[in-house]
Amino acid sequence: MTTASLHGFAKARKIYEDRGLRARELKAEGKKIMGYYCSYPPLELITGMDFVPFRVQGSINEAITKADSSIPTIVCPIIRSSLDMAMKGKYDFMEGFVTAHSCDCQEKFCRIWEHELKLPFHHYIDMPHVVRENSFEQFKEKLIMFQKAMEAYTGRALDRERIQQEIRVHNRQRALVRKLYDLRKENPPLLSGAENLEIMIALMCMPIEEGSIMLEEIIQEALSRGNGPGEKDTRLMLWGSPLTETNLIQMIESLNAHVVMDDICVGTRHYWADVEATSDPMDGIVKRYLSEIKCPRTFRESSSTFEEEMESRFGYLKDFARDWHVDGILLQSVKYCDTHGYEVPALKAYFEKIGLPAMYLEHEYTMAAEAQLKNRVEAFLEIIA
Amino acid sequence: MKGKYFAGIDIGSTMTKVIIYSEGIRGQVIGPTGPEHRHLANIVMEDALAQARIPFEAVDYVVATGYGRINVPFADKQITEISCHARGVLHFFPNAGTVIDIGGQDAKGIKIANNRVVDFVMNDKCAAGTGRFLEVIAETLGVNIKDMGPLSLKARNKVKISSICTIFAEQEVVSQLSEGIPVEDIIAGLHEAIAGRAFRMASKLKIEGDVVFTGGVAKNTGMVKALESHLGRPVYICREPLITGAMGAALLGKELVEKAMESGKAIKIKERKLTTARVF
Ligand SMILES: Nc1ncnc2c1ncn2[C@@H]1O[C@H](COP(=O)(O)OP(=O)(O)O)[C@@H](O)[C@H]1O
Numbered sequence: 001m002t003t004a005s006l007h008g009f010a011k012a013r014k015i016y017e018d019r020g021l022r023a024r025e026l027k028a029e030g031k032k033i034m035g036y037y038c039s040y041p042p043l044e045l046i047t048g049m050d051f052v053p054f055r056v057q058g059s060i061n062e063a064i065t066k067a068d069s070s071i072p073t074i075v076c077p078i079i080r081s082s083l084d085m086a087m088k089g090k091y092d093f094m095e096g097f098v099t100a101h102s103c104d105c106q107e108k109f110c111r112i113w114e115h116e117l118k119l120p121f122h123h124y125i126d127m128p129h130v131v132r133e134n135s136f137e138q139f140k141e142k143l144i145m146f147q148k149a150m151e152a153y154t155g156r157a158l159d160r161e162r163i164q165q166e167i168r169v170h171n172r173q174r175a176l177v178r179k180l181y182d183l184r185k186e187n188p189p190l191l192s193g194a195e196n197l198e199i200m201i202a203l204m205c206m207p208i209e210e211g212s213i214m215l216e217e218i219i220q221e222a223l224s225r226g227n228g229p230g231e232k233d234t235r236l237m238l239w240g241s242p243l244t245e246t247n248l249i250q251m252i253e254s255l256n257a258h259v260v261m262d263d264i265c266v267g268t269r270h271y272w273a274d275v276e277a278t279s280d281p282m283d284g285i286v287k288r289y290l291s292e293i294k295c296p297r298t299f300r301e302s303s304s305t306f307e308e309e310m311e312s313r314f315g316y317l318k319d320f321a322r323d324w325h326v327d328g329i330l331l332q333s334v335k336y337c338d339t340h341g342y343e344v345p346a347l348k349a350y351f352e353k354i355g356l357p358a359m360y361l362e363h364e365y366t367m368a369a370e371a372q373l374k375n376r377v378e379a380f381l382e383i384i385a
Numbered sequence: 386m387k388g389k390y391f392a393g394i395d396i397g398s399t400m401t402k403v404i405i406y407s408e409g410i411r412g413q414v415i416g417p418t419g420p421e422h423r424h425l426a427n428i429v430m431e432d433a434l435a436q437a438r439i440p441f442e443a444v445d446y447v448v449a450t451g452y453g454r455i456n457v458p459f460a461d462k463q464i465t466e467i468s469c470h471a472r473g474v475l476h477f478f479p480n481a482g483t484v485i486d487i488g489g490q491d492a493k494g495i496k497i498a499n500n501r502v503v504d505f506v507m508n509d510k511c512a513a514g515t516g517r518f519l520e521v522i523a524e525t526l527g528v529n530i531k532d533m534g535p536l537s538l539k540a541r542n543k544v545k546i547s548s549i550c551t552i553f554a555e556q557e558v559v560s561q562l563s564e565g566i567p568v569e570d571i572i573a574g575l576h577e578a579i580a581g582r583a584f585r586m587a588s589k590l591k592i593e594g595d596v597v598f599t600g601g602v603a604k605n606t607g608m609v610k611a612l613e614s615h616l617g618r619p620v621y622i623c624r625e626p627l628i629t630g631a632m633g634a635a636l637l638g639k640e641l642v643e644k645a646m647e648s649g650k651a652i653k654i655k656e657r658k659l660t661t662a663r664v665f
Contacts, residue, residue: 369509371452372507383503
């Protein structure tokens with residue numbers, strides 16, 4: 001089955017279910033696929049070099065069998081699963097692979113990948129973890145290195161006009177994603193949290209402009225269809241570590257709650273901020289990827305008091321909660337995720353201070369013990385009812 | 386709410402408990418959930434109805450709780466054991482601030498403020514630190530579970546149990562037995578280990594107010610003592626620590642009906658027919 005005849009929700013579902021489907025079709029047409037990890041490798045540079053970006057993810061439905069021969073089991077399960085999928089040939093359409101120093105796990109991941117997979121092209125962007133005056137210069141240098149590496153590999157130069165054009169293409173997609181999220185401000189929301197995640201994941205596995213067309217179709221469909229998610233008592237926001245499947249959200253939405261907003265990297269974190277138009281377009285890209293993506297991997301220089309620091313770090317979540325009429329927030333994290341785990345105490349303190357009920361929900365990547373998780377969420381819903 | 390009857394049924398991993406409430410407890414039955422009784426939630430209910438001397442049709446609202454709650458076809462509503470335990474505890478101890486519940490397959494801590502649940506913690510992923518752990522070890526020791534508490538109080542040198550895993554702890558116990566360590570010292574050591582785990586779990590909630598200990602394990606006097614020594618204060622225990630969940634379920638049902646009547650809304654109830662419950 002091909003994706004050519006599919007549109008809107010159906011297309012997103014199909015690509016969500018078979019992540020490599022579109023990429024394999026494109027490869028057969030002679031297109032080059034560049035795998036990337038996380039939300040930090042600037043996609044404008046990848047599409048500017050005529051690569052189709054493909055977000056590499058793990059899968060909770062695939063038992064890890066091969067990757068254990070490479071990395072020990074105490075590390076991030078999502079990375080283990082991603083490597084496992086690749087070692088089993090699920091990503092064999094990829095020409096290259098790019099990672100950035102987003103969380104510390106990924107610092108070493110690119111080389112392990114190179115060692116195990118030996119793709120024609122690998123690149124690691126060693127981006128700074130702090131947002132200070134000189135971090136921007138440093139990050140810009142690393143991005144120029146990335147650009148040069150791709151240029152050397154393809155034998156083609158990437159000029160300013162092309163980067164500017166790519167910025168417009170990606171910003172258009174970001175605007176459409178924000179429009180899609182607006183549909184969940186309604187009560188009841190016009191699409192479910194699980195549908196939304198399917199769409200986000202599908203978008204990351206297909207060409208950008210094609211994804212934008214799909215988004216427009218989905219928005220039209222959502223506005224005109226009569227069978228949205230229906231009435232429920234509680235509206236939740238989901239914060240936390242990456243999700244590669246909809247199972248967790250589906251479990252939550254099988255209860256009396258909608259997931260109406262998120263702060264995850266297969267959601268708002270990936271799409272929220274635009275790249276500003278700057279005379280050197282690289283400056284806008286640098287600013288957006290280093291300081292506008294709100295992921296706990298970034299350390300932001302603290303203000304004088306705890307209150308001020310919390311407000312500057314988490315104020316955007318308060319705005320999300322207000323605009324999406326959120327009743328409670330689930331701070332979810334997969335086990336072994338240091339990046340998110342260390343953020344939980346401050347977040348809990350912040351939500352307590354602003355009076356928004358929050359619960360920390362830790363889960364196994366495979367969603368083992370789902371019944372117990374469900375029981376916790378149910379109890380949380382009873383508490384905030 | 387004169388003349389109205391409310392039923393609460395708590396299907397736990399080990400025990401099924403039913404309360405029939407109408408201005409006081411009219412029926413109270415505790416029966417096993419176990420494999421051979423898995424279909425018998427309705428029989429426990431029938432026993433409770435017989436005690437209350439009412440037919441099932443006379444029950445105004447039925448709330449099911451406990452981990453088997455979704456499998457009670459005759460319940461009008463399902464509510465988690467967190468909310469039900471808290472409500473049941475508040476009925477017996479209005480000043481309760483913290484509930485520590487240790488049942489057959491889980492242990493939980495619940496924090497209460499202004500008559501509401503404000504936070505909770507749970508260990509429900511592993512048998513370690515639960516009543517099941519004690520049952521397994523009791524069997525290994527050849528001691529009746531009911532005698533574990535009184536026996537442990539005779540201990541002179543309680544042993545240290547270092548494994549938290551049920552299987553490994555069992556091995557440890559076997560080797561201690563072979564070393565000739567008195568059974569009561571071993572049991573006291575086990576209670577110490579489980580109480581320590583429960584205490585550390587509940588401490589995440591910043592323990593405040595009166596502490597009430599519920600669940601089947603609260604029947605074990607050795608556990609009560611061990612928990613008190615960790616807490617550094619007495620714990621409160623219901624006369625029947627098994628029934629707080631079912632009690633809370635009945636009372637929450639009553640409140641739902643009252644609320645509906647106040648607001649003039651109709652409340653949906655199921656057809657009053659006792660059918661076999663599927664627990665597994
Ligand atoms: N009379 C007793 N003395 C000591 N322990 C008991 C007694 N009755 C039950 N228990 C303990 O209580 C546990 C069952 O507790 P319960 O709260 O009913 O669990 P659940 O709700 O999971 O069925 C048993 O595993 C056992 O350890």
